[in-house]
Amino acid sequence: MKTLSKDLIELAALFAAVAVADVFAGALGHGQHGSLILVGLAAALVVCSAAHRWWAHRHVRAPRTPAATGDTLWRIRTTVADSPGRLAALCTGLAELDVNILTIQVHPLGDKVIDEFLVVAPFDVTGAVLVGAITARGGLGTHVEPALAGLFDEAPAPANPA
Incomplete structure (x- = not known):
């Protein structure tokens, strides 16, 4: 209607x-x-x-840097079993913390995969909280570190639908 x-x-x-x-x-x-x-x-x-x-x-405009909004950029790297639903579980754990996932890379390692995330988390979500959320959802050997806002200096050109 x-x-x-x-x-x-x-x-x-x-x-x-x-x-x-x-x-x-x-x-x-x-x-x-x-x-x-x-x-x-x-x-x-x-x-x-x-x-x-x-x-x-x-003159493509670069996206607003999340660090300017009081949020924090984080890089997360973890190993999980290569089975259906594992990545979804990690993403759900991050979503419960109001974490916005900007990029995901998945690197296969036989029966396991290494998942790498670039995320924006609210200012009060610490690295330890992120590690806890990932570990609770099956992440092993999780490494979390602050990311640099300079990653957003060069925005990719928009896709041309023509």
Whole structure:
């Protein structure tokens, strides 16, 4: 139902935009230099769109550094059994602490894997608390260390859907 009403609103907005464009084009088209003005406006629109697209892709904004919000960046490295649900258990343990997982890397080692996380934790969540949460969920030999905010200096370019 929501999709249908949203589609109807978008369709109504499209019809309103076409009506306004028709009135504008009709008024200019019947004037002395109306067609030249319309061509000039179309060219200006194309140039402005191209300039905006170029500017947006050249000046990609880096994500806000979590350290600036009072949160703490941590690197976590742990070994777990390579079985279904182990990674989910670790992620659940972190989520219960309101920890945001930024990246995960999994390195297979036969019947075990090494999971590496880059996370943002609330300021009051210490390294010892993180180790405890990971160990309680099956992590072995867990190593936790503060990460540097400089990891966010170079943001990856956004994916181009085209």
